[in-house]
Amino acid sequence: xTQPFTPTPRTKVQRLPxxxxxxxxxxxxxxxxxxxxxxxxxxxxxxxxIPTNYARIDEMLYIHGSSASRMLKTLTGxxxxxxxxxxxxxxxxxxxxxxxxxxxxxxxxxGVATLIEDPAEKMCALEAFTNHVMPGRWNDIRFPxxxxxxxxxxxxxxxxxxxxxxxxxxxxxxxEDYSLPIWAGVLPxxxxxxxxxNDPKLLPGLEVPLNVRAYLR
Amino acid sequence: xTQPFTPTPRTKVQRLPxxxxxxxxxxxxxxxxxxxxxxxxxxxxxxxxIPTNYARIDEMLYIHGSSASRMLKTLTGxxxxxxxxxxxxxxxxxxxxxxxxxxxxxxxxxGVATLIEDPAEKMCALEAFTNHVMPGRWNDIRFPxxxxxxxxxxxxxxxxxxxxxxxxxxxxxxxEDYSLPIWAGVLPxxxxxxxxxNDPKLLPGLEVPLNVRAYLR
Numbered sequence: 001x002t003q004p005f006t007p008t009p010r011t012k013v014q015r016l017p018x019x020x021x022x023x024x025x026x027x028x029x030x031x032x033x034x035x036x037x038x039x040x041x042x043x044x045x046x047x048x049x050i051p052t053n054y055a056r057i058d059e060m061l062y063i064h065g066s067s068a069s070r071m072l073k074t075l076t077g078x079x080x081x082x083x084x085x086x087x088x089x090x091x092x093x094x095x096x097x098x099x100x101x102x103x104x105x106x107x108x109x110x111g112v113a114t115l116i117e118d119p120a121e122k123m124c125a126l127e128a129f130t131n132h133v134m135p136g137r138w139n140d141i142r143f144p145x146x147x148x149x150x151x152x153x154x155x156x157x158x159x160x161x162x163x164x165x166x167x168x169x170x171x172x173x174x175x176e177d178y179s180l181p182i183w184a185g186v187l188p189x190x191x192x193x194x195x196x197x198n199d200p201k202l203l204p205g206l207e208v209p210l211n212v213r214a215y216l217r
Numbered sequence: 218x219t220q221p222f223t224p225t226p227r228t229k230v231q232r233l234p235x236x237x238x239x240x241x242x243x244x245x246x247x248x249x250x251x252x253x254x255x256x257x258x259x260x261x262x263x264x265x266x267i268p269t270n271y272a273r274i275d276e277m278l279y280i281h282g283s284s285a286s287r288m289l290k291t292l293t294g295x296x297x298x299x300x301x302x303x304x305x306x307x308x309x310x311x312x313x314x315x316x317x318x319x320x321x322x323x324x325x326x327x328g329v330a331t332l333i334e335d336p337a338e339k340m341c342a343l344e345a346f347t348n349h350v351m352p353g354r355w356n357d358i359r360f361p362x363x364x365x366x367x368x369x370x371x372x373x374x375x376x377x378x379x380x381x382x383x384x385x386x387x388x389x390x391x392x393e394d395y396s397l398p399i400w401a402g403v404l405p406x407x408x409x410x411x412x413x414x415n416d417p418k419l420l421p422g423l424e425v426p427l428n429v430r431a432y433l434r
Contacts, residue, residue, distance in 0.1 A: 010263060015286045036305055036319065038255040040264035046227060047257035047264045049301040051323050069232045084266040088253055088408075093429065097347050097358050098365040102253065106268050130314050134404075141314050141399055148315040170416045182358055183423045187351075187432055188411035191305075199387045199401040206400045212310065215404055 011163040040082035055128035094171035113155040228380040257299035272345035311388035330372040
């Protein structure tokens with residue numbers, strides 16, 4: 001087992017501290033299962049929360065976007081950022097309204113993101129984005145050209161100030177409520193994929209690749 | 218059709234403006250389909266992005282939590298907040314790495330949240346939270362008592378400065394890439410529910426209610 005992340009006053013889970021997790025295995029697993037994060041940043045005192053793709057390579061998170069976007073321009077300025085990834089695993093249906101809850105796993109990473117200037121590291125990150133969304137996809141497609149690389153900003157956020165929060169298991173009702181004749185339990189939720197939809201302009205004779213057909217998240 | 222939201226410099230979609238939507242029907246539909254949002258707020262210059270439940274009643278969004286939580290204590294101070302809801306509808310697999318994308322629908326709402334003090338409005342919001350997660354659940358459960366109401370803070374954010382962003386449809390590749398022998402298309406994603414799991418302490422003879430069994434999001 002590797003060294004866990006050190007909780008700081010900003011990342012230590014305060015409410016329901018049992019749900020706080022700081023080990024790398026938990027944090028990495030949550031990050032690797034998702035591919036859309038919510039990035040928080042501040043412009044003139046107003047927080048913005050924007051959904052975007054991300055990828056992890058070792059202890060680094062990467063996000064990217066058009067060099068012209070407001071988010072990328074803001075973050076390139078070396079401002080504080082919060083990157084949050086959440087999986088909803090189930091509805092927790094208790095006997096009392098108060099104890100209704102959600103089973104979830106989330107990671108919150110704080111820090112300052114830096115612009116990746118090195119073309120090789122940038123290309124590695126773009127490969128990671130693509131393969132993070134669809135394993136093996138990078139080997140099947142046309143790589144970015146120089147102009148596309150230029151139009152794309154890639155930012156790196158080191159995994160340093162990080163915590164996970166996890167709720168699992170059945171509802172926790174008040175002792176006296178267990179005798180109420182109310183159904184209680186968990187409704188599991190998960191993401192599933194439907195039938196792949198061919199691009200209307202697909203060349204004839206091209207089959208849906210195995211990684212797309214067998215996609216599981 | 219009702220009056221759309223007026224885009225402000227903070228909510229007008231700048232990149233790919235065609236994806237920006239400001240009509241109430243679109244915004245309401247996206248909000249009503251989800252139940253977990255990401256709330257952004259700032260503490261000493263650091264943005265935090267925290268997943269939490271929400272509900273909508275007319276032109277008001279509600280979030281809630283323990284009165285003791287950092288998020289609720291911060292937001293009760295009348296600070297600027299950003300509430301974002303995102304649905305991921307599919308992976309957009311293009312012929313080029315550059316044009317890979319995600320089909321999604323998101324809503325970003327900005328403003329200042331206010332604490333609901335009126336017990337009747339608070340109870341209405343709690344009913345909305347419960348029924349928003351599981352339609353009809355409120356009628357089956359024990360209502361909050363005075364102590365629970367006290368321990369719960371409910372905040373309201375008026376839907377005023379709001380925009381939606383929506384991507385649909387197939388990949389958009391560069392003209393010359395359509396002749397490449399690469400499969401391209403969309404892999405649809407959706408949330409589905411599994412078999413309900415009875416609480417281990419469930420009273421004997423209680424059946425899974427129809428709304429839980431027939432859950433569709």
